[in-house]
């Protein structure tokens with residue numbers, strides 16, 4: 001059976017809005033990769049929680065309704081991200097659900113690859 005597809009909008013610091021879509025259970029990193037989005041350096045560690053380049057900033061209401069809280073490893077990585085905010089998460093740890101359809105996420109201006 002075909003999985004439903006959900007819309008995600010990535011908003012860059014310059015205001016550019018990039019529309020993409022993903023399937024139930026896809027992470028935001030999967031969405032970036034599968035839609036061939038050209039976000040420089042994004043997702044460098046391929047979701048293994050060692051880079052923080054997949055940092056996204058959410059609206060408060062979206063942050064609060066994410067099904068999973070950030071785990072300890074994610075928190076450690078977020079500490080290394082630039083432009084950290086109270087509603088920051090790692091894109092590789094956010095998975096799409098019906099409830100998150102039409103999610104809008106903000107990308108920071110600069111990324112920190114914690115591996116380098």
Ligand code: FES
Nearest residue numbers: 045047051054092
């Ligand atoms: Fe590296 Fe998410 S892709 S921590």
